[in-house]
Amino acid sequence: MANVVLAGNPNVGKSVIFQYLTGIYTEVSNFPGTTVEISKGKYRDDVLCDTPGIYGISSFSEEERIARDMILQADIVINVIDAAHFGRDLFLTLQLLDMGKKMLVCLNMMDEANKRGIAINSKRLETLLGVPVIETTAAKGENLEQLSLCLTKASTGKRTLEIATMAEAFLPICGNFAEAVLLLEDDDFLRMKYQQKPCGKREESYLLRRKRADKIVRETMTCAREENGGRQKRTDILLHPFYGSFILLGALLAVFLFLGVLVARYVVGFTENYLMKRLLEPLVLSFVQQWCKPESFFGQLFIGEYGLFTMVPSYLFGLILPLVLGFYFVLSLLEDSGYLPRIAVLADRFLNRIGLNGRAVIPMILGFGCVTAATVSTRILETRRERVITTALLALTIPCSAQLGILLGNIGKLGFVYTVVYILVLLFIFGLIGTVLNRRLRGVSANLLIDLPMMRIPCLKNILRKSFEKTRQFLADAFPVFALGAILLTILSVSGILEQVLKLLSPLVVYGLHLPKEVTEIFLMGMIRRDFGAAQFHGLALNREQSLIAMLTLTLFVPCVASVMMIFKERSAKEAILIWLFGFLLAFGVGSCLAAGFSLMGVMK
């Protein structure tokens, strides 16, 4: 059984090839201890792994670290190259060759290259590299059977002579070419493993490899149109300083209408109120009542206010499932179309002010789906300070999709002016926390350097598949927390502890926030899952001012148990506790100020 690894630059079609080869035997799994997802599947008798897209093997980012580990363990590497960006991709190809990996090259996206008038002499390329080269167009399934036939012909190729000679010095230390080359190039992880001092040859090696790549391009690629790789120098309307911002606003509005109105209001209205409350709940009630009395402990546990068979499925499937599915659909759309990096470019200058760069929009956008998942994705950021800033902002100021849905549902209650106030207050606090952290934290943030893939029309099938898979995972993660939360709440409520805690906290809510004391319960539940609390919002009779205060406080309130655990795991216990305590103070502080302001103005008693 061989370990086959797909490797290549981002956006070259690795996943499509992965799906073709593994068929239905795919499983998306989180790489142990990290987030950047890798897929593993079976291909005949071999294990096939998909890796994150990288431009080279080193430790510049989390993606590279993961890919490096998988490539080091690989028996065979299938290197996927985007034929339209042939020159860029060759660096990685040559690095794999230098590492002495058994490999074959898949020259993908041939259709796109042909369209641009690029012709690549793959026979000549094969000779220069010394490994099999197969031309494919994976998106249309062209020539993929050829690829699978050639898998057995994978071989080690022609290494860059000078690099091979230099790397030889490291062979006695590690015993294999792959690690020797990475040691030569001062890879942090391997230097630690073998306790080596940096040798300062990375750049020399990179330049040698880059120049060899350029030479290969000149020898194998011809371009019918112009010297510039067949690409016209066209301006990108999506990045136009004026139109680009407009298109972005339009896109955001479309997302809001889709998620906030269509999904949050109509779909959830149907699934939660009709499917769950009308159809499922009576069924469950009549069934469970045959076995135990509703007033008994077990009755409470199963079908009570926080019942395992009533509240849990109703929130989880009626409310959260449609929202999360909708969110991941949008995210996959942005990802696959190539728009996401363009959003990063447009947002860069704003994020610079709070010590982040454009790349941070990715965790931020993810945060609107699930703050917990987004916290893990802060790993894609380069420096520690960026990760700390983003984690804090996510935990404190970004409402997650479930919460957002309920908040959006209540916008009618708020009215236009208070909706704007809500957004402005959140933005202000977002900026304030970011600025303060940026000033206080030591070090320098990394700058934006991002590749812009071509915009392309995404394939609906892939998007749906991706969204379903991510949603499934989300639910699998959320279910235990939800169930445990429900059990805990029932126990607390039956034993009377809940009442005591509520009594203790309610002065804060009643006198501080000027809200009815029932709202205390929402906050208490919000500690378990924020959406959990927010979901109970519907039933309360609050006036406009009260709704604004309650929603704002709840948004800023402490992150849910799952996120706190994730911060604990990703960052540290200290940071998790600090963020939690700060969230508590911040939420009640802002809420109380607002309430005091309203009563001063005389709009609230």
Added chain:
Amino acid sequence: MTLDEIKKREMAVLYRIDEETVRQQAIRLGMYEGAKLFCLEKIPGGPIVLQSEYSEMAVGRKLAEKMQVKMLREYAAE
């Protein structure tokens, strides 16, 4: 001059990058001394969008300030 001074639709040639990690990452993408960079777009106060020989990319403003370039004409004259 530095890369942030480039204007839209101008072509420059990369001359030097002072920051080590950036320089090394840039080499991998095909951007080293002598690489031609065409400015596709400049986001006001934000990143510079470039077309290099092999791909399109965006470079943050502060990073662009650290990249020494020469205008194509000057470079050819030298």
